[in-house]
Amino acid sequence: MLEVSNIEPITGVRRAYFEDLRKNNVPQFLFRTWSSKSGGGPEHATNSVKEIIPHGFMERASGSGFYEKAESELYKMVAMHFSNDNSPWFSSEFSSWTGSLHLALYYARSIDEQHDPHVAVIDTRQLDEEVLVWHVPHLYYEGGLHEYMAHGPIRGIGYKAVSYKALMSSGLANVFPELGQDDISKFGFNLRNQMFNGPPNPFPEDEMENSDEIKQIRKIADLYDHLSLPVATGLICLRPRPWIRSQPEGRAALEQAAKLFAGAELPSDFERGNWLREGVVLTESHMDSMTFPDVRQ
Structure with missing residues (x-):
């Protein structure tokens, strides 16, 4: 994690360590829910269907500059962003994302419709400019x-x-009817645990392609055009499926589901990178009770 006592930029072996974390332990596809009030509103940050510009990048030239800053400055910025600090002098250069479409959808449900919530997806390797992405436990807090x-x-x-x-x-309510349930958390932590503590949800045998659920998932995912595949994957994994168990029938069900989307458009540089290996992306922590079985699945 970042060290608040280092007043110099991150270099050498330590920089290589953080680069390895972001390149190999962060999902290629991430989700975000934003609204008209995100980032303090449009006067502070841009959140639109065209782009997302954090507060700290609103009035200066593009370019990361992450490793040009003192590590202590980075630590303070990460800490204040994570704690949602609204100090008038604070200007964050980060936007917040999640590996869990389940979380993003439940959070969108919690936002008043007058603020026009949107659910976004990014392919971290296909952005116009280099964007550096880390998991919060890499930088600041193991429970994040x-x-x-x-x-x-x-x-x-x-x-x-x-x-x-x-x-x-x-048709999202048909695919995710649990959105109608109340949860003490706006991120649906209790709901997710409740859903994944139940038995796996199989698709109808020999009728998966023509099932109403798959048809609805296709319809929703198609709204994301060339990024439909990660969204479809997230929608299928909103609840436990047979392949979450390491059994032959589970593997067969996974292969059957994958074939349904075999024709979907893949990003030009898509590869089965290190982030897809079991256990590489953090989905549970000893720090708290949060867990993300949907991401693990």
Whole structure:
């Protein structure tokens, strides 16, 4: 994690360590829910279907500059962003993301519709500018499993946002009826644990392709155009499936589901990177009770 006592920029072996974390232990695809009040509102940050510009990048040239800053400065910025500090003098250069579409959708549900919530997806390797992304436990706090921090403006073919209203109109409530349940957390932590403590949800045998659920998932995911595949994957994994168990029938069910989306458009540089290996991306922590079985699945 970052050290508050280091007043010099991160260099050498330590920089290589942080680069390895972001390149090999962060999902290629991440989700974010934003609204008209995100980042303090449009006067402080931009959140739109075209781009996301954090407060700290609103009035200066593009370019990361992450490793040009003193490590102590980075530590303070991460800490204040994570704690949602609204001090008038604070200007964050990060936007917040999650590996869990389950979390993003439940958070969108918690936002008043007058603020026009949107659910976005990014392919971290297909953005117009280099954006550096870390999991919060890499930088600051081991219990921050729910959040990834992206440093830099988000724009380009690797970004797509769709309004929550459009998702609901396309049948989201049919795919995720649990959105109607109340949870003490706006991120749906209790709901997720409850859902994944139950038995796996199989698709109808020999009728998966024509099942109503798959049809609805396709319809919703298609709203994300060329980024439909990660969204479809997230929608399928909103609840436990047979392949979450390491059994032959579970593997067969996974292969069957994968074939349904075999024709979906893949990003040009898609690869089965280190982040797809079991256990590489953190999904649970001894620090608290938060867990992300949907991401693990």
